[in-house]
Each structure stands twice: as structure tokens, then as C-alpha cells.
Amino acid sequence: MTSLNAVKGTAEAPNTExxxxxxxxxxxxxxxxxRRRGIDVRVVERADRLAPGSRGKGIQPRTMEVLDDLGLAPAVRAAGGPYPRMLVRRPGRPVAEHDMVERAEPRAGSPYAEVWMLPQWRTQELLYARLRELGGEVAFGTAVTELAQDATAVTARLSTGGTVRAAYAVACDGGRSTVRAALGIGMTGTTVDPEPSVVADVRLSGLDRGHWHVWQDDTRGALALCPMAGTDTFQLFARHAALEEGSPPEEILRRLLATRTDLSPDQLKEVAHASQFRVNAALAERFRAGRVLLAGDAAHIHSPAGGQGLNTSVQDAYNLGWKLGLVLRGQAAEALLDTYEEERAPLAAQVLGLSTRLHGRAARRGRETQQLDLAYPDSSLSRHPAAPHPSPLSPGDRAPDAPLTAPGDSAPGGARRVFDLLRGPHFTLLAVGDAAPPVGLPAYLRTHAVAATAPYAPDGLYLVRPDGYLALITEDPGEVTAYVTGLASAT
Structure with a gap:
């Protein structure tokens, strides 16, 4: 792939957005x-199918809220399950049983209380099915071999021989992103563990599927077998292990079972998928170069500890989608796209630090890994009026769920909870109590008059972004008008 260079002069119009x-x-x-915003999208994937393997198996509560908004929460809940308790075996010690995840019941503001297990391959299948329902498709077996951009679009040459010209391109092509390399964007980071690790999806006989089995040995290295919810497989994870070239994965994994566990190698019946990796932590030097943006592992690489990588990546996309949508429909200035890096890069750095601290530790995963407390208080999109509103919420906070009315009362459009009003690709203005909303607001913003209910109290105007974060809390309708007017001019 050649370096991405600006092409001067007038070029043909984009054929996709x-x-x-x-x-x-x-x-x-x-x-x-x-797609749910009506944006024309072309998705290309170098591989000939969706990636196999269960590697990113934990859906954190905040990501469940994202999937809820995309219409996938019921399918994700049906396909997965809660994390099982761990059985930890150490040489010379009795077997210890404990929870890796902090157990919690749903709360008024958080309908999804704890991490949900779903193999990454299944998460991808559900997202792909949803994309097709929305009229999208993926061109498999199609790599981008060359990129160029000018003032109006990006031109990509494809391995299949064609070209795509798009108003914007987003690199979601992983930690070894060829697009990032073509842009000349470096990664700053460190090696968390210099020794390779192996992760595999396997079928075993005679092993209890009600527990996550761990053999912890500081000399030989840890090995874990976790039953994958909704499947008949286990995820095998072995630290300080490698897949040897020329040796079948089955042979290597049977050897690991023999040397690191009390299981018989013959209990391994099938290896559905196996891979090895080294644990690194790295952050891209920038998330945008002109009309090309980076998201997910192309922008940041994590240790798998704490289940942050997939979740942070999904939320990159959720942050970027509404901004691209408004810009492409002429409802916001292109400068809005600069807030993507402004908001996501600091959070990615924060999550990298958390994943690195948790690597190799058996500490219970709780609130700090659930991503419900991640916020954008210092973002230029979080407006703090000179006279702060007395709400316990602040601009930049995640907008929590809450019941709208007492049982038996009516609610806007039959909605029962705040999340019912937020669901969809729009901004939402909650006119709480006697607060009077402004008139003449753009079509992408929906207004709902609701009764005050904690934490949406006292009365006021609560403006919520499409990605579920509070943009503004005020009693002055003019400040709401000024906010949306500002999006159309500059951010």
C-alpha cells in the first residue's frame, strides 16, 4: 500500500459516503x-469471512447500552450468559473458588449491571445480521491496496481491481492497520508481556461447564479453560505459550494440557480455532488525517485483561457515527469531526492504563471495568453554563436511565424509561418539569416533556447527544438554541 498523499485538483464525485x-x-x-442514519456505507474486509475465535468475550454494561440502542440487546442477551465462577488450582494448595466479576443487580440508572459473556465471533455475527437488516453489506476478500485523498473525498484502490471514492474513510482494520501505516501515523506504547500467549476455542470431554477452570503455576505458566456461553466450546488461554510452525495446534494444546493441568490430553476432542499473540499497549499519535479516521485497534491496542479492548472499540464507533452523520447531512460543520480524537484519545489512554495494570492480576473486575463512569467533562461539546444547574448530573456525563412516570401514568409515546426516549440516532431534549423548550429546533433533535425524576431533577432542559452523553443542562432555552446553532457553524 502506498503512502496516503493529497491529490490536488478537481476529482470526480464520491460514489459512497x-x-x-x-x-x-x-x-x-x-x-x-x-446505515440507521441513512448514510451510504461501503464495508470492505480483507479476509474471506468474519474473524473466527472468541478472543473478546466480555460485553461490558456500557457496551450493552450501545447495543441496546442499535436494537441488538435482546439478541445479545439470548446468545450469551453470565460469567461463571472460577475454580483456581495452585500446586500444593486446595482448590479455591471465587468470582472474577463483581455480581450486581440492575439499578435504576443502569439496566445492565455486570459484564455479559459472548464470544467475539458471535458478537460479530449479530452485528453483521443487523447491518444487513439496515440495508448494508460487507465485501469480503477485498483489501485496500492504495489510498489517496483530495479536498472532497478519499479514493481507495481495491485488491479486486476496482476503486471506491468516499467522502470519508474509517480505518477499522486492527492493530496491524495497513491504512494507519499508509497514513504514516505512528503508535506510541510498550510491550506489556514479551512472552507470547495462546488463545483457542476447543471442545473437551469430561470437564464441568459450570465453572471457569484455572491452573495457576508461576513456573510453567497459567492455563485457563472458560466455558463459552451459548456454545459447546471452551476458550483456552495459556500464558507464555506459543504455536509452533509445522506442528498441528491439537498437538501443542494437548501438550499444554498434559504439562499444566490435571486433565488428560485425550480429553481435547477438537480445536475450532487457535492463535497466538503478544500483549502490547499502544496509542496512535493521532486519530485523524484529513478525511481518514482511525477507530478501534487501529487507534489503540490493549491487553485483554479487564475486557476493555472490544468495548472501547465499539464505543469509538458509537462516538464517531453520529458526528459523521451530521456532517454528511450538512447539519454540522466538518470541525465536529475534530472532537472525535479530542474525546476518544484521552479515554483510550486511560483504558490502556487500566488494562495494563490488570494484566496478570486475579483482582475482581468491577465498576472500573464496566465503562459506565467514562465521561467527557472537558470536551468542547460539553457546555457548562456560567450559572451551573443544580442537577447532580453534569455536562459530559453519561445520561443514566430512569423511570419516567409512576405505574399507570402516561409517558411520551408509551415510553416507560429515559432510555426509551434516547434510543435512536437523534439528539434528545428532556424538558423536565415546567422547563419550556425552545421552538424551531432541527429535525435531528427530539423534544420530550417529562416529569422530574431522579437524577433528572430539578426542572430544566437536559440535552442528550446521540451517543448518550449530556451536552448541556440549563434552564435557559436560548442556550439550547445556541448549542445546536454552534454545531452548524463550528464546534
Whole structure:
């Protein structure tokens, strides 16, 4: 792939609005979000099918809220399950049983209380099915071999011989992103563990599927077998292990079972997928170069500890989708796209630090990994009026769920909860109590008059972005008008 260079002069008009490079969780989430906004999307994927393997198996509560908004929460809940308790075996010690995840019941503001297990391959299947329902498709076996951009569009040459010209392109092509390399964007980071690890999806006989089995040995290295919810497989994870070239994966994994566990190698019946990797933590030096943006692993690489990688990547897409949508429909200035890096790069750096701290530790995963507390208080899109509103919420906070009315009362459009009003590709203005909303607001913003209910109290105007974060809390309708007017001019 050649370096991406600006092409001067007038070029032909784009034949699609957004080119998404890569059909992993990031690219599929972005494509779904754009399609529901009516944006024309072309998704290309180098591989000939969706990536196999269960590697990213934890859907954090905040990501469940994203999938809920995309219409996928029921399917995700049906396909997965809660994390099982761990049985940890150490040489010379009795077997210990404990929870890796902090158990919690749904709360008023958080309908999804704890991480949900779903193999990554299944998450991708559900996202792909949703994309097709929305009229999108993926061109498999299609790589981007060359990129160029000018003032109006990006031109991509494809391995199949054709070209795509798009108003914008988004690199969702993983940690070894060829698009990022073509842009000349470096990665700054560190090696978390210099020794390789192996992850595999296997079928075993005679092993209890009600527990996550761990053999912890500081000399030989840890090995874990976790039953994958909704499947008949286990995810095998072995630290400080490698797949040897020329040796069948079955042979290597049977050897690992023999040397690191009390299982018989013959209990391994099938290896559905196996791969090895080294744990690195790295952040792209920038997330945007002209009309090309980076998302997911193309922008940041994580340790798998704490289940942050897939989740952070999905939320990159969720942050970027509404911004591209408004810009492409002429409802916001192109400068809005600069807020993508402004908001996501600091959070990605924060999550990288968390994943690195958790690597190799058996600490219970709780609130800090659920991503419900991630916020954008310092973003230029979070407007703090000179006279702060007395709400316990602040601009930049995630907008929590809440019941709208007492049982038996009516609610806007039959909605029962705040999330019912937020669901969809629009901004939402909650006119709480006696607060009077402004008139003449754009069509992408929906207004609902609701009774005050904690934490949406006291009375006021609560403006919620399409990605579920509070943009503004005020009693002055003029400030709401000024906010949306500002999107159309500059951010």
C-alpha cells in the first residue's frame, strides 16, 4: 500500500459516503450506526469471512447500552450468559473458588449491571445480521491496496481491481492497520508481556461447564479453560505459550494440557480455532488525517485483561457515527469531526492504563471495568453554563436511565424509561418539569416533556447527544438554541 498523499485538483464525485475498512466489531458497529442514519456505507474486509475465535468475550454494561440502542440487546442477551465462577488450582494448595466479576443487580440508572459473556465471533455475527437488516453489506476478500485523498473525498484502490471514492474513510482494520501505516501515523506504547500467549476455542470431554477452570503455576505458566456461553466450546488461554510452525495446534494444546493441568490430553476432542499473540499497549499519535479516521485497534491496542479492548472499540464507533452523520447531512460543520480524537484519545489512554495494570492480576473486575463512569467533562461539546444547574448530573456525563412516570401514568409515546426516549440516532431534549423548550429546533433533535425524576431533577432542559452523553443542562432555552446553532457553524 502506498503512502496516503493529497491529490490536488478537481476529482470526480464520491460514489459512497463512508468507506469502512475492516469488518470486526468496530467496523460493523460503525456501519450499523451510519446505515440507521441513512448514510451510504461501503464495508470492505480483507479476509474471506468474519474473524473466527472468541478472543473478546466480555460485553461490558456500557457496551450493552450501545447495543441496546442499535436494537441488538435482546439478541445479545439470548446468545450469551453470565460469567461463571472460577475454580483456581495452585500446586500444593486446595482448590479455591471465587468470582472474577463483581455480581450486581440492575439499578435504576443502569439496566445492565455486570459484564455479559459472548464470544467475539458471535458478537460479530449479530452485528453483521443487523447491518444487513439496515440495508448494508460487507465485501469480503477485498483489501485496500492504495489510498489517496483530495479536498472532497478519499479514493481507495481495491485488491479486486476496482476503486471506491468516499467522502470519508474509517480505518477499522486492527492493530496491524495497513491504512494507519499508509497514513504514516505512528503508535506510541510498550510491550506489556514479551512472552507470547495462546488463545483457542476447543471442545473437551469430561470437564464441568459450570465453572471457569484455572491452573495457576508461576513456573510453567497459567492455563485457563472458560466455558463459552451459548456454545459447546471452551476458550483456552495459556500464558507464555506459543504455536509452533509445522506442528498441528491439537498437538501443542494437548501438550499444554498434559504439562499444566490435571486433565488428560485425550480429553481435547477438537480445536475450532487457535492463535497466538503478544500483549502490547499502544496509542496512535493521532486519530485523524484529513478525511481518514482511525477507530478501534487501529487507534489503540490493549491487553485483554479487564475486557476493555472490544468495548472501547465499539464505543469509538458509537462516538464517531453520529458526528459523521451530521456532517454528511450538512447539519454540522466538518470541525465536529475534530472532537472525535479530542474525546476518544484521552479515554483510550486511560483504558490502556487500566488494562495494563490488570494484566496478570486475579483482582475482581468491577465498576472500573464496566465503562459506565467514562465521561467527557472537558470536551468542547460539553457546555457548562456560567450559572451551573443544580442537577447532580453534569455536562459530559453519561445520561443514566430512569423511570419516567409512576405505574399507570402516561409517558411520551408509551415510553416507560429515559432510555426509551434516547434510543435512536437523534439528539434528545428532556424538558423536565415546567422547563419550556425552545421552538424551531432541527429535525435531528427530539423534544420530550417529562416529569422530574431522579437524577433528572430539578426542572430544566437536559440535552442528550446521540451517543448518550449530556451536552448541556440549563434552564435557559436560548442556550439550547445556541448549542445546536454552534454545531452548524463550528464546534
Amino acid at each position: 463512508v468507506l469502512v475498512v475492516g469488518a470486526g466489531p468496530t467496523g460493523l458497529t460503525l456501519a450499523c450506526d451510519l
